[in-house]
Amino acid sequence: MQQRFIPRVLGPLAVCAALLGAASAVLPAWSKPSPDADRKTLTRERDSLKGQISDIRRDINRKEARLDAINTDLRKSEQAISRSSRTLKELSEQKKGVENQLSDLRREAAIVGEHVKDAEGTVALISRAQYMNTLRHPWQTVLMGGNPNDISRMTGMLRYMAREQDRTIDRLENRQKNIAEVTRKTNAKRTELAKIEKAEQDNRRQLEREKKSRETALADLKKALDSQRARYEQLVKNDRELSNLIAGIDKRIAEAAKKEAARQLALKKEAEKRRREQKATARTEPPAIASPSLNFRSLRGKLLMPTRGTVAARFGQKRAGAAASLPWRGLLIRAKPGQSVVATAPGTVVFSDWMRGFGNLLILDHGSNYLSVYANNESLYKSVGDKVRQGETIASVGSSGGEDEPGLYFELRYKGKPFDPSRWLAR
Structure with missing residues (x-):
């Protein structure tokens, strides 16, 4: 009976030994038909394997x-960059206002x-007229048939006009002084x-360097975790197979x-x-899309x-890699970093913050249970509560949330x- 039993056990044992890199240590034990000895050897291998799995699990937990x-x-870096960009935008608008004010002052x-x-x-003309008037004598006026009192009236009138012009010049000079003072303060x-x-731009550059460093560290850690998780999964599989094999030997004994x-x-x-696996991998029906409200249908x-940019992924399109079972729920638009993002329709901001997986995220409420999402x-x-017009700039394109390339993820809900x-976007 033992001779018939040995070949059946040897096949699975050789597979597990190869996976553990210890075939040379395990296979010789099967040269003698002793299930008890084989069980002890396999038990030691299993205990060693469980120790490796425990160590890797602890290391994975630390890395996670x-x-x-x-x-x-x-998240903090991307939020700080968002605030810095907003500050720079406001400073640019203030500078533009100051330049316009200086132009008006000039x-x-x-x-x-x-x-x-x-x-x-x-x-100068009044002074000349006054001088010419002083050269005239009353008798000259009489000889010309005029009234001698006209000289006195003209003198008084010229004196009054000279005073008014002096006051006007004083007012204008005071205005010039005020303009010069305002210009100085504006400069x-x-x-x-x-x-x-300049200080904010320096700060922004420092924030970008910190973000880049953290993104590099994140990518390296993800890579290490992926490798370690793969190793962990393989070891768990090996342990399961080995445990099954030991259970099979116990049962046979x-x-x-x-x-x-x-x-x-x-x-x-x-x-x-196999039936459970087939059932688990069976496709589920996609969720039904709710009919749009009549209040929104006019849009x-x-x-x-x-x-503006290139649509890299469309609604319903399958994703690449491990997420193939999760289709895209909106549009992924590749665009230049810093490019304006505008409101697709009038609405009210109901969310404006950082969110894991979506980075700096903004959501608009358009009424009638319709929302637009910009990630x-x-x-x-x-900010939350702000009302925006259609086409108004609400954000700028980036790669927050761990994206590899700059772009905008856009959804309608x-x-x-x-x-x-x-089908709702203008052609």
């Missing part, structure tokens, strides 16, 4: 904790200068804004007379296992593309369920 910490740091100064020149010219503000902008029944039971278990075909942004320019946005 480190991965969570790096993800938290990355134009006003030029106009006031012309008015001063005109007033000074008028004063000082422009200089200060330039300093603040205890129930040598029932080996045929045990074989039938093993075949039945294997068939059940069908009129929604704006949220950013992986570099910066968010709007009705009552929480995603639907194909392509």
Whole structure:
């Protein structure tokens, strides 16, 4: 009976020994037909394997904790970059306002200068008229048939006009002084804004360096984890196979007379296992898409593309790699980093923050249970509660959330369920 038993056990044992890299240590034990000795050898191998699995599991747990910490740091970096970009955008707008103010002041100064020149010219004419009037005598006026009192009236009138022109010149000169003072303060503000902008740009560059470093560390850790998880899964599989083999040997030793029944039971278990695997891998029906509301139907075909770029993935398209069973629920648009992201339709901001897997995420509520989702942004320019117009800039393109390439992930949802946005976008 032992001679018939040995070949049946030798095949699985050789497979497990090869997986563990210890075939040379295990196979010789089978040179003698001693199941008890074989069981002890296999038990030692299993205990050693369980020790390796335990060590790897602990190391994986430590790496996963480190991965969570790096993800938290990355979140802070991307949020800080978003705030920095928003600050730089506001500073740019302030600088533009200051430059416009300076242009207005220069134009006003030029106009006031012309008015001063005109007033000074008028004063010169009045002075000349006063001088000419003093050269006239009353008898000359009488000889010309005029009234001698006209000289006195003209003198008074010229004196009054000269005073008024002097006052006008004083007012204009005061206005020039005020313009010069405002211009000086505005130039000082422009200089200060330039300093603040430079400091913010330096800060932004430092944040980008920190983000790059964390992204590199994250990628390295993910790679190490993937390798270690693969090793862990292989070791678990080896342990399961070895444990099954030991159980089979125990069973054969205890129930040598029932080996045929045990074989039938093993075949039945294997068939059940295959049925369970086939059931587990069976495809599920895709979720039904809710019909759009009549209140939103008027916008069908009129929604704006949220950013310019190349559509790399469409609604319902299968993903690559291990996520092939999870189809895309929106559009993935590859675009230049920092490029504007606009609201596809009027709405209200209901979410504006960082979220794992989506990075800097912004969600708009368009009413009638319709939402639009904008993910992986570099910066968010709007806050919760802000109302936005169709086409208004709400964010900028980035690669936050762990994306390898810059772009925008865009979804439309009705009552929480995603639907194909392509048919709703303007051509």
